[in-house]
Amino acid sequence: MASLAASIDFSERSVRRARLGSGLIMFVFISLHFSNHALGLISVSAADEGRRLFTALWRNPLGTLALYGAIFTHLALVLRSIYIRRSLVMPKGETAQILLGLAIPLLLIDHVIGTRIARALFHYRDDYETIVRQLWINVPGNGLRQVIALVVVWVHGCIGLHYWLRYRPWYQNIVAPLLAVAILVPVLAILGFIEMGRTIAEPAYEGMVDTGRYEANLNTRYLTDPAAQAEIAMIRVGLYGSFATALLGVVAARGVRRWRERVDQITVRYQSGESIQVPRGFSVLEASRLAGIPHYSVCGGKGQCSTCRVQILDQYEDLPAPDKLELSTLKRINAAADVRLACQLHPNHDITVVPLLVAAAETALPANTQETSPGREREIVVLFCDIRNFTTLTETRLPFDIVFLLNRYFALVGNAVEKAGGRIDKFIGDGAMALFGIGSSPEQACRQALVAAASIARDIEKLSDELSEELSLPLRIAIGIHTGPAVVGTLGYGRVRSTTAIGDTVNVASRLETAAKEFDVALVISEPVAALAGIELTGIESREISVRGRALPLKVYMIPRDKAAGLPEGSA
Structure with missing residues (x-):
């Protein structure tokens, strides 16, 4: 076989x-x-x-x-x-x-x-x-x-x-x-x-x-x-x-x-209740298209992406085994045994499936909107930063003063990221998420992220000195940086849409930003970031931390505030 x-x-x-x-x-x-x-x-x-x-x-x-x-x-x-x-x-x-x-x-x-x-x-x-x-x-x-x-x-x-x-x-x-x-x-x-x-x-x-x-x-x-x-x-x-x-x-x-296949048909059922009878030999993706059921297939049904994947709810063991092309894609996404690619699966008996990436029917979308893109997988670098003790800093300040402080902070973060060659993904409260590597190599993206982090660390110190008489505590930043594969696509609804990234890489970067707070340092970077950037880390403390959803601990480097601000000068 x-x-x-x-x-x-x-x-x-x-x-x-x-x-x-x-x-x-x-x-x-x-x-x-x-x-x-x-x-x-x-x-x-x-x-x-x-x-x-x-x-x-x-x-x-x-x-x-x-x-x-x-x-x-x-x-x-x-x-x-x-x-x-x-x-x-x-x-x-x-x-x-x-x-x-x-x-x-x-x-x-x-x-x-x-x-x-x-x-x-x-x-x-x-x-x-x-x-x-x-x-x-x-x-x-x-x-x-x-x-x-x-x-x-x-x-x-x-x-x-x-x-x-x-x-x-x-x-x-x-x-x-x-x-x-x-x-x-x-x-x-x-x-x-x-x-x-x-x-x-x-x-x-x-x-x-x-x-x-x-x-x-x-x-x-x-x-x-x-x-x-x-x-x-x-x-x-x-x-x-x-x-x-x-x-x-x-x-x-x-x-x-088609005339010969009329007597040899199977039924493909969907968890939503729809079903369609198709000749034996049809793929699940072809059955969805024939039934008019929205079904993602970014690569056009060639088995080169996983956006059409479905979960089989019954008798998946009896289905034809995946060929080499489908098997390599399924292994790449660590798919469970009951998950198959709809474009490559040609069922030999009645089955019930659940598309794992649900596409919206075009007619169901309101005016002036378009279907959300499922995105593409890229090797990117994700940077998370956050002001430490922000609640304590602002609890006695007027709302307009908080807005002023946040806008100054967002401006310096956005300027640092854009000058380094990245893009701001979003601001969340007093936190920010930035992406690097959408249009560059992973090595260059890691160096850009470190340049941005150093610039943020320096500018935060200047802003803290400038506002020292108005703040109860000095401004301190926590930054986490990680690199790896993530799905980059346009998400949202109606006019509120933006390009963002989702996946394990984003979650790990967020966890590293939290670790920077826990270990009282300005910057925490993962070992892959350090290796790709080629920076000199002699004398920098390293640890292995656990990350939820990962079986093995991740080696990271803890970079204090003074060294974070001068980091690009030691980069390769």
Whole structure:
């Protein structure tokens, strides 16, 4: 069973990699092709000079094999993915990507015939002057069709690229410039085509270039010989017919499978009372989508996240064992034996499930709100700080004086965190929580958090000296810092929404801030923070403290006030 699961996992991974690799080859091709179109903004001759380099890259035997191998591989795998889907109910983004992908062959077959195939069979010169003249002057309807094809191809490729990159930690840092490029490339390509069309349509253009080559091109067999026209017509019918046959074959195969599965169905029940009958072989996620039951699946049902996980309420021992991909995800989140990924679980009998991350139905949300994001897991650093003995400090002060003091305190904490490169998550009473590492490496985030802590310690001392005559006790700070994985997402309701972090890392950081008070020090950091930051801690006391929810004690470093204020000077 284990070897079978491993082979299946390897097969699916290989299929995904083949689809991604073929898609990337085609995306490189269209990026270079559209950039070549954009040279038309300079001149027709500039575009043709760029075309020579472009064709040298893609019309040699190796380039041809790579391009057309990628096209047929990608198309075959797309049709396969449509067939293996047990339900065609899917998120809008995936639907758009599939529909745009299926429209591409219909929009581009004639263009391929009129360029690559005509040149290969009849030595038709498919340079920019000839093709733009055909599309802009002779048959402008085909020109409009090519503009639509350009946009469809580009949008389809960008959606696929986004789905591939969206969970990379660095992607959010470059998504804005990538969006600008994604908009500029097709716009410049279309403007280049328009500029070349207007230039060629000018009467003066005929006197500026050697039109004899163009006239000779018009007399090729491709345009004049009825036998050649019949051959081209047969190729056109063959290509359109092959694509239509493949697509109809997938639809027919799905129909046959559905007819056979009608007699072999199971029932998926939900703790809320809903239930749905689906053919055996459907995943729990597909059953939820088919029933219209909101169900999170941030990775799109590929087993690469745990947001779709469900708890099985009955006979989970009899279910198919998780494959390698699902098992690795379940181990990562320390899931119990009765917890499975809905996208990977294909039950073989009736089951009752409870989605562990409950998604709100879109129609149930009031106006001007949106569904809360389940977030993504990141390696971050969490800093908690708090004023010690705050109740004693403020019990005899007027409310407006307390507000003044808190605002001064919040300002210095917020300034220290932002200057160090972090972000304030929230203020709670006289406490604050800050996050580091959302857009940087864990090592850099640890150093940033320590810089912020030192700055807070120094500024609190200055504020305490400034207000010494008004305060019954000097201001003293307690700070805790820990690093590790946490889910970072947008939480809240309506307009009261903010990006925050949840998870064990946050709880441990809060516990370290409490430990700073217990041991009468300004700063407590965990051993992972010290190791990643690379700071010198000679002479700093270390302890092992227990943290609720953790089986083993955690080694921490107790840093007194005087050393906390000068900490960055000793950092690596």
